Amino acid sequence: MASPSRPSTEWKAAAAARDAIGQADAPGDEIAPTIASVKEARMRTQVGIVGAGPAGLMLSHLLHRQGISSVVIESRSREYVEHRLRAGVLEQGSVDLLRETGLGARLDREGMRHEGIELRFDGESHRVPMTELTGRAITVYGQQEVVKDLIAARLDAGGTILFEAPAERLSGLDSAPVIHFRHQGREEELHCDFVVGCDGYHGISRPAVPDGVLTTYERTYPFAWLGVLAAAPPAVDELIYAHHERGFALYSMRSPQISRLYLQVPADEDIADWPDERIWAELRTRLETVPNWTLNEGPILEKGITPLRSLVVEPMQWQRLYLAGDAVHIVPPTGAKGMNLALADVALLGDAFAAWYADGSTELLDGYSRTALRRVWRAQQFSWWMTSMLHRLNADDPYEAKLQSATLRYVSTSRSYATSLAENYVGLPQV
Numbered sequence: 370m371a372s373p374s375r376p377s378t379e380w381k382a383a384a385a386a387r388d389a390i391g392q393a394d395a396p397g398d399e400i401a402p403t404i405a406s407v408k409e410a411r412m413r414t415q416v417g418i419v420g421a422g423p424a425g426l427m428l429s430h431l432l433h434r435q436g437i438s439s440v441v442i443e444s445r446s447r448e449y450v451e452h453r454l455r456a457g458v459l460e461q462g463s464v465d466l467l468r469e470t471g472l473g474a475r476l477d478r479e480g481m482r483h484e485g486i487e488l489r490f491d492g493e494s495h496r497v498p499m500t501e502l503t504g505r506a507i508t509v510y511g512q513q514e515v516v517k518d519l520i521a522a523r524l525d526a527g528g529t530i531l532f533e534a535p536a537e538r539l540s541g542l543d544s545a546p547v548i549h550f551r552h553q554g555r556e557e558e559l560h561c562d563f564v565v566g567c568d569g570y571h572g573i574s575r576p577a578v579p580d581g582v583l584t585t586y587e588r589t590y591p592f593a594w595l596g597v598l599a600a601a602p603p604a605v606d607e608l609i610y611a612h613h614e615r616g617f618a619l620y621s622m623r624s625p626q627i628s629r630l631y632l633q634v635p636a637d638e639d640i641a642d643w644p645d646e647r648i649w650a651e652l653r654t655r656l657e658t659v660p661n662w663t664l665n666e667g668p669i670l671e672k673g674i675t676p677l678r679s680l681v682v683e684p685m686q687w688q689r690l691y692l693a694g695d696a697v698h699i700v701p702p703t704g705a706k707g708m709n710l711a712l713a714d715v716a717l718l719g720d721a722f723a724a725w726y727a728d729g730s731t732e733l734l735d736g737y738s739r740t741a742l743r744r745v746w747r748a749q750q751f752s753w754w755m756t757s758m759l760h761r762l763n764a765d766d767p768y769e770a771k772l773q774s775a776t777l778r779y780v781s782t783s784r785s786y787a788t789s790l791a792e793n794y795v796g797l798p799q800v
């Protein structure tokens with residue numbers, strides 16, 4: 370790999386960036402804080418990051434802690450990314466990462482630690498005691514809360530996140546990368562040593578790799594999830610994954626006042642066909658299947674439909690472009706792995722860039738894709754397995770339905786099979 374300049378401290382990098390744009394040094398900021406202040410000048414940083422989701426923001430945070438400068442380019446507004454309703458389950462490893470990097474305070478106050486989940490099927494409830502089986506736990510804490518905490522930490526540390534700045538293309542990836550983006554009606558350029566594409570499946574980073582370099586492995590499912598956020602106190606302390614002949618349902622939560630619920634629906638379903646009363650009726654049918662258990666209902670605050678898919682693109686790197694999170698892999702949400710995988714990818718990248726900027730070592734950077742893909746494929750298999758076990762599959766195939774029942778009964782009665790579910794669900798420390 371050709372060696373661009375390797376400043377030893379973040380301060381030096383920030384100073385170099387300001388030199389490049391002709392700005393005076395200002396303690397605390399890593400690079401020109403707003404594009405308005407750089408005018409036509411060249412903007413430079415060490416690592417250019419596309420996308421301010423959990424992956425891009427966490428990477429920027431980790432790099433800052435290693436004294437490496439970065440700029441995050443995000444197409445949406447801050448308000449939008451801080452309120453985008455998505456995943457809610459943090460694995461133990463993700464919680465540890467947030468705590469170890471100084472982001473544990475609100476998580477520890479507001480996050481809900483869960484030591485088990487319930488599997489509900491055939492009119493019975495079965496608890497999988499995750500902590501008893503693995504010594505580890507999960508924490509329910511909304512993805513948008515993680516995003517808010519990360520944005521606050523970056524901005525407090527003088528970091529630069531450019532919102533409403535869509536990246537349009539990448540160039541110079543073989544030696545001197547540039548992110549070309551629009552901001553406030555102008556075409557802008559960010560010059561960097563490396564680009565990390567954290568811009569999700571619909572981003573521009575992955576398509577910047579020439580045809581024929583990447584291999585895509587993919588599976589689509591004939592169903593989607595209808596998700597609702599409801600102002601209703603959760604009726605339970607732990608998540609319920611329910612298998613029902615009408616389809617899968619999931620009972621989750623965001624706080625002692627707010628429930629988060631999901632229903633399996635056909636892939637082409639229109640949310641307009643689901644007035645609130647129909648949603649509650651279907652949730653009652655699929656969840657009120659055990660004695661003395663009723664759903665708590667309340668006003669629906671938000672609802673939407675998310676298609677399910679499995680996808681991996683390999684390798685996760687090309688030249689000076691590294692790809693992380695949903696930009697290179699998608700899992701169906703049944704295993705609650707999407708956000709956790711995104712954080713695990715950038716934890717590897719944080720260490721790899723730290724090693725490279727410290728002494729020019731390329732070992733971790735070169736091994737990034739191979740190492741990350743081991744966890745990615747473990748999560749792919751687990752998410753596919755949970756999805757296949759819990760959803761209503763092909764209605765015309767009674768053999769498949771019988772296999773599902775056998776699997777559910779086995780995982781509910783065998784300690785070793787339940788341990789396999791639990792260790793994947795809470796997240797394997799090493800893969």
Ligand code: FAD
Binds near residue numbers: 536708
């Ligand atoms: P993202 O969070 O998608 O972040 C990518 C960022 O890049 C976005 O902010 C986007 O605006 C930005 N971007 C895109 N293109 C550009 C561009 N050209 N220029 C600049 N910025 C750009 N997982 C679960 O486990 N459970 C769930 O219930 C669940 N629900 C989901 C619902 C939806 C609708 C979606 C899309 C995903 C859901 N996921 C869920 C998956 C989980 O949220 C993702 O795995 C996680 O967001 C991945 O983080 P990321 O940082 O890789 O990508």
Ligand code: DHB
Binds near residue numbers: 458608619622629703
């Ligand atoms: C939630 C989402 C999931 O995909 C899951 O498996 C569990 C919980 C949630 O949004 O709370």
